[in-house]
Amino acid sequence: MSTTPVIDVDHLNLTYGDFQAVRDLSFQVGRGELYALLGTNGAGKTSTLETVEGHRPPSSGTVRVFGKDPRERAAVRPRMGIMLQESGFSPDLTVRESIRLIGSLTQRNDNVERLLGITDLTRKATTRVSQLSGGEKRRLDFATAVYGTPDLVFLDEPTTGLDIQSRDALWNAVDRLREDGTTIVLTTHYLEEAQQRADRIGLMHQGTLNREGTVAELTRTLPATIRFGLPPHAPMPPLQATREEDGRFLIETFGLQKDLHTLLGWAQDSAVELAELEAGPTRLDDVFRAIGNA
Template sequence: MTSDEISRECVIEADGVRRSYAGGFEAVAGASFTVARGELFALLGTNGAGKTSTVEMLEGLARPDGGSVRVLGHDPYGDRAAVRPRIGVMLQEGGFPSELTAAETIRMWAGCTSGARPTGEALDLVGLGHRAGVRVKQLSGGERRRLDLALALLGRPEVLFLDEPTTGLDAEGRRDTWELVRLLKEDGVTVLLTTHYLEEAEALADRLAIMHRGRIVASGTTAEVTAARPARIRFELPAGIPAARLPLELRAAADGPRIEIRTHRLQGSLTELLRWAAESNISLIGLDARSASLEEAFLDIAKSASQTEPEHRTEEVAVS
């Protein structure tokens, strides 16, 4: 997504938002970000970072203690009637009546939803059409997550909040959900996603933000967030070739013949390495070169933030 596209209408805005709990626990400590129409924005963070508390304020389920939030130009808490029919919400736990079937659950929810999709369409959308007559208590954990998603999509939302949408899904179910989310985005739906699966954020997000202790500590595209972290080159040297033979600029700590080079100039370092190997008639075994992953950047950012930020929590409370 280009900078011009990002600058178009913002449909989600958080400006210095704060939320505290009893005992002085500040779950969200001044977070600010925006999400443009048609964009998928991923909110990442470790357990207790403040993601769910932030999303609950955007969904209108809680009022901020400070700062402001706007969704589709409205205060989602104070002007809930204007916002709620235009958004879809997939919570971490749906809390369905266990004795109802999947179809009955959809029909019950449709009674409270403006312009609801037909029951069969909603179930087919998430791959549950063949399970329409099965009671919720007999659905697998992954199937219940799909039912959660069907309910979030029931009213054809303009803005979709997905809180850990693929937890409990197998690999196939996760990929199917990714494809559905991509199709929704192509139709212009704005998506705010929280996830612990960093590959999910890499695969889907136009932009992302990383939260730590209630604050946004990094944000941007995946490329922008990972750019400051070094790339790596890994390979093994043939027996009898010591790491000391490498060009001085490329020498790195080695475990026997195993070499890992960290570099901020991946193309230049790789070119130099391959030139040296060709000139020395040396085969580099298992050569693998890649930019820093989002996972590496995430762990590095979280570690750095823990070392530099002051502790702002006064008690241990499980909030995510």
């Protein structure tokens, strides 16, 4: 396997007039990875991806895709599929015509009926784009992005507006692409999806990569939580509480299993019933909140 990253962003800076939207950003995405670029609103994700997709020149720094400048369209674009937030379909074309037309521009080969099938648009094949629902348009967007199984696919908020069946179908199709070795770059505000799907996550905030790593690496930086309530006049539990209010306790810990064991053993021995006990590892949401509040 080649060791050249599919995407290599090195000390990228992007400015709009006096405003620096992206500052000194570096990250790499390897072949076959699903990399989620997440961030707070206005963090610079779209600006960064527009540069990686070859639509915007860096103000300084370098961006390489398949080892090339992405503005070399002829070399890079045929290997890429892009699902944008705003689709640019012609409203008068039918679904089938749209896939065929956009597909023909990719210089890749595919079967239009296959794409209609995986996106559950077969019954809408002769419907004009102007008559599609929001979710159906998103699925059409996806069909055109994955036409011909590109080596690299950008999915920008791919599941916004999709019902649960359509979401599952989309992720199944993404899994098939990954089996073929396709590299995926995902942006989404659905953190749960990123947590489930991404091999690695880059968290952007105010133009820089605030944190990067696997979900386990990112969540390891924050404590897990145990929450419970105690009845009036119960003895105090044997753990240091981070917060206690009206008999409700919050314990933050980097040793979840050990502390939970201690707490449950104490409750059993003291015949104390823990009310509404909840214990869980740190979620990506917590990491996200921490960067927003920092």
